[in-house]
Amino acid sequence: MFNIGMGELFLIVLLALVVVGPERLPGIMRQIGKYAYQLRAIVNELTDQFADELRPLQEIQQLAEELNPVTQVKKVAMSVAEPLQDVSGDAKPELVKPPATADTPENTPEDTSASDNTP
Numbered sequence: 001m002f003n004i005g006m007g008e009l010f011l012i013v014l015l016a017l018v019v020v021g022p023e024r025l026p027g028i029m030r031q032i033g034k035y036a037y038q039l040r041a042i043v044n045e046l047t048d049q050f051a052d053e054l055r056p057l058q059e060i061q062q063l064a065e066e067l068n069p070v071t072q073v074k075k076v077a078m079s080v081a082e083p084l085q086d087v088s089g090d091a092k093p094e095l096v097k098p099p100a101t102a103d104t105p106e107n108t109p110e111d112t113s114a115s116d117n118t119p
Helices: 006-020 025-067 069-086 112-116
Strands: none
Touching: 006 025, 025 069
16 A cells, blocks of 8 residues: 555564654554544545445436437447348359340340341
């Protein structure tokens, strides 16, 4: 938390022992522990209160995101794209020929004049 190594912690304890004295040091350490516990409990309580206060705002934000037209269009596009992804990309669609009509060269009768000239 404070990025204090073992050597630095030992030095702090040694200084506290010299300044406070060995008789009062355990009592002071207990008091510091109690204050640290109370401070942590207060921080946790405040964090919970902030989370409770922000929950309605988060719900409103989610609702606004769901009602956003861009989001709705994306959802529709993704639902349409899912079936298209199932089809393999290698297969090419076959072209369907239109039905032959009398105007097309396929249905015109062959030149009978050329075949009539044969002996």
